[in-house]
Amino acid sequence: MKAILVIADTFRRDHASVYGDAPWGKIHTPHLARFAAEAAVFDNAYIGSFPTGPTRRDILMGHCRPGLPFNEWSALTDDEATFVGDLRKRGVPSMLISDVQNTIIRKPGIQRDFSAWTLNRGQEGDRCWMSADVPMELPVPIELIRYREDHWRQILVNRAGRQTETDWFAPKTYSIAIEWLTQNYRRPDFFLWLDTFDPHEPWDPPQYYTDMYDPNYEGRVFEAPPGGFRKAMRITDGELKHMRARYAGEVTMVDTWFGRLYETLERLGILDDTLLIFTSDHGTPFAGPADLDMIRKQPVLGADGLVASAGRPPEDPKQYMPLSLNTTRIPLIIRAPGAKKGRRVKAIAQPWDLSATILDAFGIPAPERIVGRSLLPLVQGKRVPTRDLALSGAGPLAQATTGRWMYSAWRQVRPPVLYNLQNDPECRKNVVKKEPAAARHLHARLVSYMRAQGMADDAIGLYRAD
Numbered sequence: 001m002k003a004i005l006v007i008a009d010t011f012r013r014d015h016a017s018v019y020g021d022a023p024w025g026k027i028h029t030p031h032l033a034r035f036a037a038e039a040a041v042f043d044n045a046y047i048g049s050f051p052t053g054p055t056r057r058d059i060l061m062g063h064c065r066p067g068l069p070f071n072e073w074s075a076l077t078d079d080e081a082t083f084v085g086d087l088r089k090r091g092v093p094s095m096l097i098s099d100v101q102n103t104i105i106r107k108p109g110i111q112r113d114f115s116a117w118t119l120n121r122g123q124e125g126d127r128c129w130m131s132a133d134v135p136m137e138l139p140v141p142i143e144l145i146r147y148r149e150d151h152w153r154q155i156l157v158n159r160a161g162r163q164t165e166t167d168w169f170a171p172k173t174y175s176i177a178i179e180w181l182t183q184n185y186r187r188p189d190f191f192l193w194l195d196t197f198d199p200h201e202p203w204d205p206p207q208y209y210t211d212m213y214d215p216n217y218e219g220r221v222f223e224a225p226p227g228g229f230r231k232a233m234r235i236t237d238g239e240l241k242h243m244r245a246r247y248a249g250e251v252t253m254v255d256t257w258f259g260r261l262y263e264t265l266e267r268l269g270i271l272d273d274t275l276l277i278f279t280s281d282h283g284t285p286f287a288g289p290a291d292l293d294m295i296r297k298q299p300v301l302g303a304d305g306l307v308a309s310a311g312r313p314p315e316d317p318k319q320y321m322p323l324s325l326n327t328t329r330i331p332l333i334i335r336a337p338g339a340k341k342g343r344r345v346k347a348i349a350q351p352w353d354l355s356a357t358i359l360d361a362f363g364i365p366a367p368e369r370i371v372g373r374s375l376l377p378l379v380q381g382k383r384v385p386t387r388d389l390a391l392s393g394a395g396p397l398a399q400a401t402t403g404r405w406m407y408s409a410w411r412q413v414r415p416p417v418l419y420n421l422q423n424d425p426e427c428r429k430n431v432v433k434k435e436p437a438a439a440r441h442l443h444a445r446l447v448s449y450m451r452a453q454g455m456a457d458d459a460i461g462l463y464r465a466d
Helices: 031-035 052-061 083-089 150-157 170-185 207-212 237-266 350-363 436-450
Strands: 001-006 038-045 092-098 117-118 188-196 227-231 276-280 332-337 343-349 390-394 397-401 407-409 417-422
Touching: 001 237, 001 350, 031 237, 031 276, 031 332, 038 150, 038 390, 052 083, 052 350, 083 092, 083 350, 092 170, 117 397, 170 188, 170 237, 207 237, 227 350, 276 350, 417 436
Parallel strands: 001 188, 001 276, 038 343, 092 117, 092 188
Antiparallel strands: 038 332, 276 332, 390 397, 397 407, 407 417
């Protein structure tokens, strides 16, 4: 058995054409569309822990650290087992190929249990090089960039000298994975985790990808804005259009190279013997429908409506926001050997399920510590018990989402909110007082989940239900 997990960081679900068009137009993702036509498409996949590092802990461990509602940014401890370790005990070789440096160099050190791993360094200001020849240039005032000035300069150094497309991060990372496959496809078993930071900001694809969506633009360039409300950044309609175009360009670049990976599997003759999964850790808002008027994904803003302006933490008094649907809903597409092609799956799926799914593909029962469930029966069209709500959160926020409701509760800092997704899909009207029964039910579900996590009642009681 062979299995490949592909993660594209910060990939909005509505930017994959198989999920429909983005509110501002069609995004070109023909290779993911072809893959989806031969796979199972999950229409209700949601994040669990948020953001980057915590989500990868969800996948690796198949559960959250006991005593916490959701995983946090923290290193794997010696007593925390992973499904990759389970594979290794069964003799299945595993490879991690990534450019998401903050999950390896910093935390949580996700490479620990892999047979081998490699990091394509340089993303997001990774201090991998020095050059006195690269001038400091700010596309907008530093207050409208999410990084400190020295951090931004490191980004400029890291991407200086790009000439061919494989000098960009995702293309090079995919190229490494393709090379690895050509050297290892004859193995009877392997697991490959391929992880790219794109389309996460900075949004800086080759110009021809951006020109697909906004050619001949002249104006300020926002490629790494702070998080927060659009009005707080004073971004014009034209600047917003171009920002979206740069992100869409990165999405299409990722799609292009996923297509080359897919073609490689076909050329090597192993596509039909391989479990192939494509997903993301979360999406991102762009001040569109259901984005809560926000740009980027942070649920904690400063008094000025921004976070990470020039790399600074949010100013007091802080403002606490739900995680928008365009943040919590993610693409999830799975092609499994022998499964029917073109299936749409309505069941709710979350990152905890991926560890159980991959183990199941190798015929390994999921250990009791894994709370996720294998998705292979759903891919194969079988009727199995499924979730009736998704649980997501970070920091003081815990959120429950169903087909009808999105309920958000916070630890002390503010009252809860409730949106009726059927009547108000853009989440404009908080109906927590008009729908008290629904709010109480969803709060009780959060409490039940937290108790199952081993949280003490006094800690659970800090999540306001008023």
